[in-house]
Every structure is written in C-alpha cells, then in structure tokens.
Amino acid sequence: MALTSSFTSFNLPVTNVEQSKAFFTGLGFGLNPQFPDNENSVAMMIGDNLQVMLINQAFFNTLTEKESVDTGKYAQMTIALAFESREKVDEIVNTALSLGGKLHAEPEDYGFMYHWGFVDLDGHLWAINYMDMDAAEG
Numbered sequence: 001m002a003l004t005s006s007f008t009s010f011n012l013p014v015t016n017v018e019q020s021k022a023f024f025t026g027l028g029f030g031l032n033p034q035f036p037d038n039e040n041s042v043a044m045m046i047g048d049n050l051q052v053m054l055i056n057q058a059f060f061n062t063l064t065e066k067e068s069v070d071t072g073k074y075a076q077m078t079i080a081l082a083f084e085s086r087e088k089v090d091e092i093v094n095t096a097l098s099l100g101g102k103l104h105a106e107p108e109d110y111g112f113m114y115h116w117g118f119v120d121l122d123g124h125l126w127a128i129n130y131m132d133m134d135a136a137e138g
Contacts, residue, residue, distance in 0.1 A: 009043070010079075011053045013060035013068050014122045017042055020054045023121050026099045027092060046081060071123025078117070080127040086114045089128045093118050096126070111135060 014020040021042045025031070032051050035043035040059040043051050060068060069076040083089055090107075096118040097103060104117035104125055112135035117127045 005049075007049045007051075009051045009053055011055050011060065011063070012122070012124055013057045014054045015057055016121075017054055017056050020121055023096075023099050023101070024052075024054070027095055052079075075125055078125040078127050080129060082129045082131055084130070086130050089114055089116050089130050092128050096120070 017039060021031075021037075021044070024044045024046075029044045029046050031037060032043035032045045035041070035051075035053070037043070039056065041053055041055045043053050045051050055063070057068070083092065086109075093103075093107075093116045100121055102119040104119050104127075107114065107116040109115075112132050114130045115127060117125060119125055
C-alpha cells in the first residue's frame with residue numbers, strides 16, 4: 001500500500017493572526033481546539049483530516065533558516081480544495097472577496113470541473129473547485 005498520512009497540517013505565515021483567523025472563520029472554517037490559539041498561531045480545520053496553521057510571520061521565521069516567500073512577488077504553492085457544488089465554489093470565493101481577499105482568476109468551467117480562486121489577506125493562493133466525478137469518468 002502507498003504511504004498515506006492520517007492527518008495533514010501545513011503552516012502559512014501571516015501578518016496578523018487575529019485578522020487571518022477572522023477571515024477564515026468568516027469563510028466558514030472552524031478552529032481546531034486541540035491546538036493553541038494565541039498571538040503566534042491558530043489552527044484552522046479545512047477538511048476532515050486537514051488543517052492549516054496560521055502562524056505569525058516573526059514566529060514562522062524561527063521555524064526555518066530559509067527566508068519566507070514574498071507573496072506580493074512570488075507564489076510558493078496553490079492550496080486547492082474541492083467542494084460539493086459549483087454554487088458552493090461561488091459562495092466561498094464571493095465570501096473571501098467580501099472579507100478582504102482578492103480575486104485570483106476568473107472562474108473556469110470545464111464541464112466536469114468548475115474552478116475559481118482567491119488570494120487571502122497574506123497573498124496565499126487558494127483554488128476552490130467542484131468536480132463531477134461521474135462526468136469526469138464518462
């Protein structure tokens with residue numbers, strides 16, 4: 001069997017933990033009560049076994065010897081999430097925009113897949129998707 005993770009967490013540096021927390025809870029994501037919520041970090045559950053740790057930039061810099069990416073200039077990764085409908089994709093992106101996020105690209109409709117994205121308060125790219133698996137297989 002291939003190697004699989006039972007729980008996945010990734011760390012994103014943010015300028016202001018409280019503002020980022022408000023942004024992501026405003027989108028509808030919940031806090032992970034098993035992790036600390038303080039001025040340095042907050043854990044947001046974005047899937048059943050998937051969380052994002054929003055970490056204050058200064059504290060994040062203590063976790064690595066490498067310089068973090070300037071998201072105003074560079075994209076290090078795109079976080080892609082899938083949801084149950086095209087309407088949910090539109091709802092999430094429109095909510096992100098209303099909370100201060102920026103549009104990443106115009107919506108793309110491939111018939112079996114619908115994609116739209118936003119940039120969060122700290123310049124991280126989020127791809128929000130819906131895929132009709134029956135249509136994709138046919």
